Every structure is written in C-alpha cells, then in structure tokens.
Amino acid sequence: MLDHHTVYVDLETTGATATHDRITEIGVIEVNRGRVVSEWSSLVNPGVSIPPMIQALTGITNDMVALAPDFEDLHHEVLKRLDGKLFVAHNARFDYGFLKNEFRRCGVSFNARVLCTVKLSRKLYPHHARHNLDTLLERHNLDCEARHRALGDAKVLWLLAQKWADERGPTLVQGAIDLLVKSQSVPAGLPDLAFDHIPETPGVYLFYGDNEVVLYVGKSINLRARVMSHFADDHRVNKDMQIAQQIKRIDYRETAGELGALLLESRLVKQLAPVHNRQLRRNTQLCAWHWRDTDIEAAPRLATAGDIDPAKFGELYGLFRSRATAIEALREIAARHELCHVLIGLEKRAGPCFAHQIKRCRGACVGLESRAQHALRLKEALSALRTLPWPYKGRIGVREVATNGEIAELHVLDHWCHIATVKSEAELHDISETRATPTFDVDTYKILKRFLAKLPRGVEIIRFAT
Numbered sequence: 001m002l003d004h005h006t007v008y009v010d011l012e013t014t015g016a017t018a019t020h021d022r023i024t025e026i027g028v029i030e031v032n033r034g035r036v037v038s039e040w041s042s043l044v045n046p047g048v049s050i051p052p053m054i055q056a057l058t059g060i061t062n063d064m065v066a067l068a069p070d071f072e073d074l075h076h077e078v079l080k081r082l083d084g085k086l087f088v089a090h091n092a093r094f095d096y097g098f099l100k101n102e103f104r105r106c107g108v109s110f111n112a113r114v115l116c117t118v119k120l121s122r123k124l125y126p127h128h129a130r131h132n133l134d135t136l137l138e139r140h141n142l143d144c145e146a147r148h149r150a151l152g153d154a155k156v157l158w159l160l161a162q163k164w165a166d167e168r169g170p171t172l173v174q175g176a177i178d179l180l181v182k183s184q185s186v187p188a189g190l191p192d193l194a195f196d197h198i199p200e201t202p203g204v205y206l207f208y209g210d211n212e213v214v215l216y217v218g219k220s221i222n223l224r225a226r227v228m229s230h231f232a233d234d235h236r237v238n239k240d241m242q243i244a245q246q247i248k249r250i251d252y253r254e255t256a257g258e259l260g261a262l263l264l265e266s267r268l269v270k271q272l273a274p275v276h277n278r279q280l281r282r283n284t285q286l287c288a289w290h291w292r293d294t295d296i297e298a299a300p301r302l303a304t305a306g307d308i309d310p311a312k313f314g315e316l317y318g319l320f321r322s323r324a325t326a327i328e329a330l331r332e333i334a335a336r337h338e339l340c341h342v343l344i345g346l347e348k349r350a351g352p353c354f355a356h357q358i359k360r361c362r363g364a365c366v367g368l369e370s371r372a373q374h375a376l377r378l379k380e381a382l383s384a385l386r387t388l389p390w391p392y393k394g395r396i397g398v399r400e401v402a403t404n405g406e407i408a409e410l411h412v413l414d415h416w417c418h419i420a421t422v423k424s425e426a427e428l429h430d431i432s433e434t435r436a437t438p439t440f441d442v443d444t445y446k447i448l449k450r451f452l453a454k455l456p457r458g459v460e461i462i463r464f465a466t
Helices: 052-058 071-082 092-105 117-124 133-139 150-168 170-180 223-229 238-246 258-272 323-337 371-385 425-432 442-453
Strands: 006-013 023-032 035-043 086-089 114-116 203-208 214-220 249-254 287-290 301-304 316-320 396-401 408-414 417-422 460-463
Touching (some): 006 071, 006 150, 023 052, 023 071, 023 092, 071 092, 086 092, 086 150, 117 170, 133 150, 214 238, 223 249, 258 396, 258 408, 316 323, 316 371, 408 425, 417 442
Parallel strands (some): 086 114
Antiparallel strands (some): 006 023, 023 035, 203 214, 203 249, 287 301, 287 316, 396 408, 396 460, 408 417
8 A cells, every 4th residue: 555556445335235236426546656646536327226324324316326427437437547556445345346246247357456444454453443434533533524425435545544654654554455465376377476577567468378379368557467466366256267277378568558558459359369358359240320311211221340431420320249239229219219110111011110000109100290300300319329420531640658758659540440550650651651441340449439538648649641
C-alpha cells in the first residue's frame, strides 16, 4: 500500500450477495507513491429495485439511479482504473466479489492483488476486538464527509492508511501488507524468476503451453501486475487454474500506450486463436441492417460481412455476430415500437401483417398509418443501433508516447479500420502509398469508437493530407 500503485475502492450495493445483488455506486481513489492521483465515482443503475432499508442506509434511491449508466456501460472505465493496481477495500472480499461478478456478466475476467483493511487493522492493532469502519473512524479520530457513500468511504481508507503509517511506522505497516497480500505463486512449468523480466508498462502478453501452443493473449497498461494476477493464490478462476497447469512460457510485447495494446491484442487473438480466449475471435458471420431513411418504400436489408462498407456507416444499423441475432434484434425493435412486419421485411405477404392482427402494429400495412410516418418511426427505433460515420475526411494517425519516452507509436487509421502501427518515418512512408480497401473488423470499430470518444491526455491526432 505504501510501496504499491494502489486503488482504494468502495461500493454501495442492493444487498450482501455478490451473485444475486447488484452495485449501485462505485468510488475509487487512486494513489501512487504516496500521492492521490485521481478520485472518481459514479452511480450505477442496478437494473433492480433498491430495498427500502438500503435506500435509508446509503441515501441512494431508485430515482437517483434511474438515469445512471449500468455496469456494462461503465465496465471499460472501471477496468481501466483498477487494472494492474493493488486493490484495497474494507471487507475486501465483499467489494472484490461484487466487481468480479459484474465483470463476469460483461464477459470480462477481472483479477487483482487484494488487500483487506479489516485484516490489516487486526494485524496492526491486535489488542482491539472491533475493526468495522465506524469503530476505526472513532478510534483514530477521523471524520467521513459522506458515510455509506462510495467515494466518501474510499477516502476514509486512504486516511486510515496515512494514520496507520504515522502511528505504527511505514516499515511495520509495509511488512504487514506484504504478509497479507499473498505472493503470486509461479506455476510449476515456469522458472522461479519468470515474472522478474516483465516490465510494468502497457502491452500485450502471451502464454504458451506444450509444443508452443498459444494458451492465452491478454493486454494491460501494467504488464507485470496483470500477468502475476493470473496466478494469485486467492480468487483464482477456473480458466486461470487451467492456464497455471498448462503454461510453459510467457512472452510479451510492449506498446507505447493503451490503444496500441488494445489493437495488438485484438489482432493477435484473431491471428493465433488462443485456446482460452473467447472474446475478439474472428467472426465471418458478421452482419448489419442496411437502410436509407430517405427511401420510405424500402425495407431494411441484411448486409453480410463482405457487404459491410465502413464508408456507408450511418446507413448501417447494428453490428451482429450472426444472422439469427440480427433478425431477433429487429423483431424486438418491431414489437417495442409497433412497427409493421411486412414493411420492415420480416414477413413476405400481402395485406395486414400478423402483428396488426394481434394489435401490435399501428396499421401501415392496411393504410391506417402513412408510409412516411412509419419510416419516421422506424428511423427513431433504429437510431440506437446506427453505426457512426467516420468523423474524419480520410486517414488519420493517433500518436502515443510511453511515459518513459522510450516508445513512440503512430497508429494509422481509416474509416474505423486499423491500417498499421509504425514507429518511424520510414515505416510510415512504406504504407503511405497503400490505398487498398482495408478489412473491417467489428472489434477494432468498438475499440476506436470508445477510444476516440474520450481521447486520453497526451495522445495526439494527426490528420494526413488527402
């Protein structure tokens, strides 16, 4: 905690069971080298009603979270703030368990080194019987500006850490922390010093098994901490247990920053098809609904992977991994907005659609609603699925420079496609004449959409001459 890059975390939830209840608020205090780097908190829509007793305790009501983002919307931001750092919480199994379950629902495996401040207080003050947060506040004469709110309670943990260092001394506190944060065990198939050469920088790591079979590819802004977290003694997930039994070698590739790591991970997973990766696999069944809102007579047409042209984004709706999921999504939209199944192409028939017969269509198929009005409602209904047009006139470069200045990368992008990553003028010149149509990849689209919407500090956009 004193010698670690640390996050002090607190959650408010709808109850006490991580597999059943949900998060309503997250608070994170990030500390590095004894200095607060950032403070962040967000309400979370749990998707269920908050029990009255919990509302009374926390002050967080159903109305307060009604318009808040759900965890799936926040999980990239939360992961970015926690990844590779020592996770500190009071009754840490509670907070860590909730986050692991929320990440799992999003298809993300979250692992971290964990320190429980209840256990640390017991170790530093064994003569005291009680170590709940209210008792510790009173015992150490500390105030909490917002008790039972996530950021307020997270701040208390940072105040306690400073208080304990003053009262017990940094050396004693650090020793207690080192004992509580169990050392990561090196799997039997790796040498004892397997983790020592891995840098604490952004990049991608690769786990290999027998016969150089690629077991897993991952990315992190702190390679060493993320690799070690796979083999932590506590909270080991089944996938990590299997990897620990099979792993024979670790490789890594440093990048200048987060975007480079995201793009490289996506490319390597598709190229190498690792045994334990499920996300980011190549998908040849990709499809989207193509529809021009100016053509009110035409029904949406299903465009398959070969027909998806990023230059036409704005006319494409949804990016689905199969034909079945695309059709089901359109059916759900039709039902929710009382659209005509005939006019949107879900039924091939003359006369009223089946939905109109059961009073779930407003009657565009029988003249009760004009085609223009139906098209306007269809446009509104599809708006949430609309793919974003490329916001630049042509190719751009995104320049990332490592914090130590040793690595600089320029990611060349065009219409949501990753053309190349270069590290020199010569490499840039080699691709400058390349004008072949790049291959669209849905994962790259999602990566770039998120990254460009909230450009990190220090990242530079370079617009190439068209």
